[in-house]
Amino acid sequence: MKKYIRIASGQGYWGDRFDAPLDQVKEGPIDYLVMDYLAEVTMSIMQKQKSRDPNLGYAKDFIPLMKQLLPLLVEKKVKLITNAGGVNPVGCMIAVRNIAEQMGYSGLKIAAVYGDDILNQLDPLIASGNEMKNMETGEPLQKIRRTVSSANVYFGARPVVKALEQGAQIIVTGRVTDTGISLAPMIHEFGWEWDDWNKLAAGVIGGHINECGAQASGGNFLAGWKEVPRMERIGFPIVEAYPDGSLIITKHESLGGLVSERTVKEQLVYELGNPAEYITPDVVADFTSIRLEQEAENRVRVYDIKGYPDTEFYKVSISYFDGYTCIGQLTYAWPEALEKAQKADDIIRKRIEYLGLTFDDIHTEYLGYNACHGSTAPPIKDPNEVVFLIGVRGHDKQMMQKFANEIVPLVLTGPPTVTGFGGGRPRVRDVIAYWPALLKKDTVSPKVLTIEVV
Amino acid sequence: MPVVKESKQINWKDKFVELVVVVIGITLAFMMNRSYENHKNKQVEYQYLQSFKDDIGSDLKQLDTLLRHQERQLQKIKNSQSLFSRSTINPDSAMTLIGALTTIYIYSSQKTTYETIKSSGNFNILSDYRLKQALIKYYQGMDDLKYLRQTTNFYYNTFVIPFILKNVDLHRKKIVSLNALRNRRFRNMVYGFQSLLIQKYTMHKELYQSARTVMTLLKQI
Numbered sequence: 194m195k196k197y198i199r200i201a202s203g204q205g206y207w208g209d210r211f212d213a214p215l216d217q218v219k220e221g222p223i224d225y226l227v228m229d230y231l232a233e234v235t236m237s238i239m240q241k242q243k244s245r246d247p248n249l250g251y252a253k254d255f256i257p258l259m260k261q262l263l264p265l266l267v268e269k270k271v272k273l274i275t276n277a278g279g280v281n282p283v284g285c286m287i288a289v290r291n292i293a294e295q296m297g298y299s300g301l302k303i304a305a306v307y308g309d310d311i312l313n314q315l316d317p318l319i320a321s322g323n324e325m326k327n328m329e330t331g332e333p334l335q336k337i338r339r340t341v342s343s344a345n346v347y348f349g350a351r352p353v354v355k356a357l358e359q360g361a362q363i364i365v366t367g368r369v370t371d372t373g374i375s376l377a378p379m380i381h382e383f384g385w386e387w388d389d390w391n392k393l394a395a396g397v398i399g400g401h402i403n404e405c406g407a408q409a410s411g412g413n414f415l416a417g418w419k420e421v422p423r424m425e426r427i428g429f430p431i432v433e434a435y436p437d438g439s440l441i442i443t444k445h446e447s448l449g450g451l452v453s454e455r456t457v458k459e460q461l462v463y464e465l466g467n468p469a470e471y472i473t474p475d476v477v478a479d480f481t482s483i484r485l486e487q488e489a490e491n492r493v494r495v496y497d498i499k500g501y502p503d504t505e506f507y508k509v510s511i512s513y514f515d516g517y518t519c520i521g522q523l524t525y526a527w528p529e530a531l532e533k534a535q536k537a538d539d540i541i542r543k544r545i546e547y548l549g550l551t552f553d554d555i556h557t558e559y560l561g562y563n564a565c566h567g568s569t570a571p572p573i574k575d576p577n578e579v580v581f582l583i584g585v586r587g588h589d590k591q592m593m594q595k596f597a598n599e600i601v602p603l604v605l606t607g608p609p610t611v612t613g614f615g616g617g618r619p620r621v622r623d624v625i626a627y628w629p630a631l632l633k634k635d636t637v638s639p640k641v642l643t644i645e646v647v
Numbered sequence: 648m649p650v651v652k653e654s655k656q657i658n659w660k661d662k663f664v665e666l667v668v669v670v671i672g673i674t675l676a677f678m679m680n681r682s683y684e685n686h687k688n689k690q691v692e693y694q695y696l697q698s699f700k701d702d703i704g705s706d707l708k709q710l711d712t713l714l715r716h717q718e719r720q721l722q723k724i725k726n727s728q729s730l731f732s733r734s735t736i737n738p739d740s741a742m743t744l745i746g747a748l749t750t751i752y753i754y755s756s757q758k759t760t761y762e763t764i765k766s767s768g769n770f771n772i773l774s775d776y777r778l779k780q781a782l783i784k785y786y787q788g789m790d791d792l793k794y795l796r797q798t799t800n801f802y803y804n805t806f807v808i809p810f811i812l813k814n815v816d817l818h819r820k821k822i823v824s825l826n827a828l829r830n831r832r833f834r835n836m837v838y839g840f841q842s843l844l845i846q847k848y849t850m851h852k853e854l855y856q857s858a859r860t861v862m863t864l865l866k867q868i
Contacts, residue, residue, distance in 0.1 A: 248801055283798040287839065294835050313790040320770045321783035636787070640795075640850075644842040647834045 194436060195224075198382050200375050200399065201431045204228040204275075205406025207235055207252055213406065213429050214258065218265040220445040223431060224382075226266070227374045228275035229404050230255065236368065237512035237625045239279035240312065240343040250281030251365075256288050263289075266362065267298055274353055274374045278365040280343065282307045283642060285365045293646040301646045304361035306352040308640040309368040311509070311632075312344045318636060325509060325630035334630060340514040342625065346507045346632060349474030350396070351387075352639035353377035359643045368510065372400030372473055375432060383436040387475075394478035394500025395438035397471065401478075402442055402460055402495070403432055409460035410444045411451035416459065423449025430460075439496040441488065452491040470501075474508075474634075477501040506631040515626035516553065517593045520584035521600030522560075524613035527577045533608035534559050534581035540607050541583055544599050552587040552596070580613065586624065593621040692772050695764055699782070700865050702757035703858050710855040713752050717848045723747035724841050731834055736825045745815055745822065748807055748840060751799065754792070754851060761786050778864045785857040792850050799843045806836045 201223040203214030207230040217226055230252045243250030255277035266273055278285040286305035293301050311318065315338065319325070325334040334341075345368035354377045356364045366374070376396035379385060385392045402409045409430040411421035421427070428448030433441035444452050461480060465471065468480035482499035525533040538557045545555070560580035563570040585596050597618050604611050727744035730736055761782070764770055773779050811817075814827040827833060 247797055248805075281798075283795070283843075284801065287798075287802065290835065290839060294832060297831075299831070307794065308791065310794060313793055314787050316765060317783050317787045317790065320765055321780065321787075640846070642842060642846050644839050647831065647838055 194384070195382055197433050197435045197441075198224040198378060199431050199433050200225040200227060200378055200403065202227055202229075202375075202403035202406050202409075202429045203273075204230065205404065205408060205429075206230070206232060207254075209406050210427075211254075211258065213427075214262055215265065216426070216445070216448060217429055217431070218262065218269055218271055220428070220447045223269075223271055225375075225378045226271055226273045227400075227403055228255075228273070228277065229371045229374065229406075230275060230277045231279065231368060231371075233510050233627045234512060234625050236280060236343040236345050236510060239281070240512075243280050248281070248284055251279040251285035251288075252277040255285065256292065259289055259292050263292060263296060263298070263363075267301065270362075272357070272362050272364070272378070274364045274366070274377065276366045276369050276371075276374060278305060278307070278367050280310050280345070280367065282365050282367045286363075286642070286644065289363055289365065290644060290646055299647050301363070302359065302361045302643055303363045303365070303646065304356035304359060304641055304643040306348065306356060306364065306366035306369060306639060306641055308352075308638060309346045309348050309366075310344070311346055311637060312341070314637075315341065315344055318632070321636075323632055323636060325511070325628075325632060328629040328631065334511065334628065337513045337515075337628065341628075342512050342514055344509060344511045346509050346637050347474060348507070348639045349373040349503075350377040350380055351475070352641050354380050355641045356643060357381040359641065361643050370400075370473055371404035372397045373475065375400030375403045376475060379434045383434075388502070390476050390500035390502060391498060392438040392500075393476035395440060395495075395498040396434070397473050397476055397478045397500070398461075398480070398483060398495060398498055399432040399434055399440045401463075401471070402440075402457060403430055405460060405463060406430075407450060408463065409442065409452070409457055411449070411456055414451070414456050414459060416455045417451075417453075421449070421451045425449065438498060439494065442493045442495060443491055446491070450491075452493055454485050454487050454493055457485060457493045457495070472504060472508075474503060476503050505634055507634055507637065509630045509632045511628035511630060512625050513628055515624045516586060516588040517590055517621050518584060518586045518624050519593045519597050519619050519621045520582065521597065521619040522580055522582040522613065523600065523603060523611050524578055524580045525608065526610040526612065528575060530576050530579040530610075531559060531562055531573075533610065534562075534579045536608045537581050537603055537611075538583060540603065541599060545585075545596065548595060548599075550592045550595055551589075552585040552592070554586040556584045556586075558582040590621060597621055688772055691769070692774065695760060695769070695772065696865060696868060698760040699861070702760050703785075703862050703865065705757050707855070707858050707862060709754065709756075710851060710858060713754055714848070714851055714855060716750075716752050717844065717851065720747050720750055720752070721841070721844060721848060724837065724844070728837070730828065736828055738822060738825065741822050741825060741828055742820060744828075744837070745811065748837065749811060751803055753796070754854070756789055758786065758789070775864065775868060778861070778868065781857065781861045781864055785854065785861050788850070788854050788857050792847070792854070795843070795847055795850060799840075799847060802840060802843055807840060810836060 201217040203217050203226045239250045282305040286303050289303050348369045350373040379396040406429050407427045410428055412427055426448055427450040428444035431443050442452055442457050444450055471478040471480055479499040484497040486494040488494045558564040562579050601614055604614055724747045730740055814823050816823055
């Protein structure tokens with residue numbers, strides 16, 4: 194058994210810094226690289242892509258990245274685990290296989306973890322009594338069934354561990370939890386039991402620290418962002434995991450960024466409900482038990498973590514079409530910029546009334562004045578410029594389009610000194626809403642498919 | 648004018664008997680109605696069960712044949728892989744491999760009863776909970792297979808078919824150039840396809856087991 198393993202975060206979300214994963218492999222020793230691509234709405238976008246072309250449905254820019262990353266992974270014997278597979282992990286795996294073949298790598302094993310996509314199975318699941326009630330409102334899924342565009346179960350570390358046992362060096366998954374992709378290597382390398390709750394919880398916490406990329410190593414750091422060195426080449430976090438379940442959070446010394454107790458704490462409280470019950474498919478972790486200690490510069494020790502048995506449910510992420518939105522904006526210049534923007538708002542609202550348009554919601558913001566802090570923002574006397582932003586939300590597309598047509602005419606029919614209308618008419622966009630639900634674990638099963646490049 | 652007060656004696660005993668008779672009457676009517684409904688439901692359930700028996704019976708036969716064919720296909724692909732390490736390639740063995748690669752077995756289940764009961768909202772008419780769960784598991788397994796089937800078809804169309812069209816004379820059933828089989832791309836194509844077929848075979852086997860469970864439960868009722 195290894196004394197410890199180093200699991201590096203290469204990406205916090207789809208669209209994160211492109212060269213970060215390359216730096217993680219190049220700039221120092223690591224054993225695993227984990228990359229998170231999937232947000233709740235992402236699955237819906239991918240499902241849409243797949244419905245247009247059944248060969249798509251995974252993170253397309255993962256493939257050009259792999260052309261640069263794969264030689265480094267092979268050379269340094271680093272294993273990659275990513276949920277870039279979206280709603281077509283096998284398709285993504287085949288695309289990676291093609292790259293490996295073109296580059297002449299043989300003996301390389303690539304695995305796909307799938308089975309999380311339950312869109313086709315929703316009806317039989319509902320028929321068998323799985324109501325998949327909205328966790329926030331308690332309403333049954335049947336209510337929005339016809340508008341559902343994606344439905345994915347969050348799998349945990351188990352199928353990833355299985356892929357590692359099969360010898361895969363590259364593992365592409367569908368909807369596996371952000372924490373599961375970091376926990377799996379620890380279970381695989383240290384042989385942790387599936388009921389060793391404290392260790393599993395430690396792995397989950399390591400995964401939680403890794404899951405947002407540089408947010409744990411100085412990015413988006415509220416308590417001291419000015420202290421963070423070289424943010425232009427910020428080093429993403431690395432979790433150094435030990436067999437006893439303790440962790441060291443660190444980063445490559447050659448890169449910028451900062452790993453301190455405070456940066457790690459900020460990440461720990463990110464997207465946290467009840468800190469004593471952080472529920473994952475593998476274990477329930479108790480964040481209130483965590484102890485932190487600055488061991489050295491850019492090295493934070495995380496230890497004493499407690500965990501409890503997992504629940505009998507998987508969380509399901511369901512997205513559905515919930516109408517349209519349209520947002521228009523114009524910039525008004527000094528003098529009297531705010532008054533002009535307020536007048537523009539008044540005109541648009543009267544036009545909406547005059548045209549007989551009805552919306553579920555109309556929302557106005559004055560960017561540069563009080564958009565972030567609302568009424569708590571201190572007033573500014575005659576600001577240099579104000580961006581007037583007005584958005585509507587509704588279910589009638591024609592009305593949305595009529596609203597969109599009303600923005601640009603304000604340039605010559607409304608208050609003066611307007612600019613920032615170069616984009617023309619605003620676009621009407623679909624609103625994709627999120628439906629979190631639970632599903633009994635025994636109703637779905639993850640699948641692992643491994644292929645070897647020869 | 649004297650007011651004549653007419654006092655009327657209420658016979659509570661009679662009223663009570665009347666009330667009891669009405670209550671018993673209504674209850675009996677409900678019971679009869681329920682019993683009739685139950686009887687009707689039992690008949691509908693019986694018809695559904697018979698229909699499921701036919702569907703699952705036909706699925707089992709089909710799956711049994713399919714699994715045997717797939718086993719043979721996988722065996723042929725496995726045996727032919729020794730070709731890759733030989734200095735000379737036997738054209739007959741090569742054609743056996745090509746034959747195994749060009750075959751895709753498709754499982755087409757009898758879903759009529761399931762679709763009917765599902766769309767009519769009559770699923771709860773099935774009184775046996777275990778049977779209901781087993782049916783759901785079986786038909787859900789079929790939907791589960793859909794993704795793998797799509798992926799295998801994509802693989803077949805993108806990698807296998809173009810290779811065959813380029814390198815095999817289909818009219819004479821001969822490989823145009825045996826050297827094409829030594830190519831790494833060909834080997835990768837074979838290994839990838841084999842992995843997909845193994846996975847599909849495993850899922851068919853699981854479906855077969857699920858179908859057998861359903862059949863056992865159907866026979867017990």
